[in-house]
Every structure is written in C-alpha cells, then in structure tokens.
Amino acid sequence: MTDGQSSIDLGAVQEAVDQGITIFTIGFGGAVDEVLQTIADMSGGQYIRADSSTELINVYSSRHIS
Numbered sequence: 001m002t003d004g005q006s007s008i009d010l011g012a013v014q015e016a017v018d019q020g021i022t023i024f025t026i027g028f029g030g031a032v033d034e035v036l037q038t039i040a041d042m043s044g045g046q047y048i049r050a051d052s053s054t055e056l057i058n059v060y061s062s063r064h065i066s
Contacts, residue, residue: 008035010042017043026050026059 023043025036040047050056
C-alpha cells in the first residue's frame, strides 16, 4: 500500500513478476493512479482506489478481490 508518490522502481516490480508474485495495489490520498495501475497490470494483479477510510476498511475486509 502506498500513496504512489515516491520513486517507484519498476525493476523491483519486474523481479517480483519473474518470481511469480502477483501485486495488488491500493491507492489513497494523492496517489498516482497510473503508476499503481501499471504495477498491478505488470504482475497480473489489481489496482483498487480507496478514497476514504471507510473504503479502505472495505478493501481490507473483503473476502476476495476480483
């Protein structure tokens, strides 16, 4: 989970992908949606936007992510 505003090393993301790791990203606040979507897409994961604490709680309490 990140605000997506820091420097993202896509090389590290690729290393995770190469190891078969699926990355699910959650954006909140001033997150850069495009970066977080790219990370999720690279790994076959999913990007979810949570614009409030209630939405964030709902993301973490959900039983599955589609």
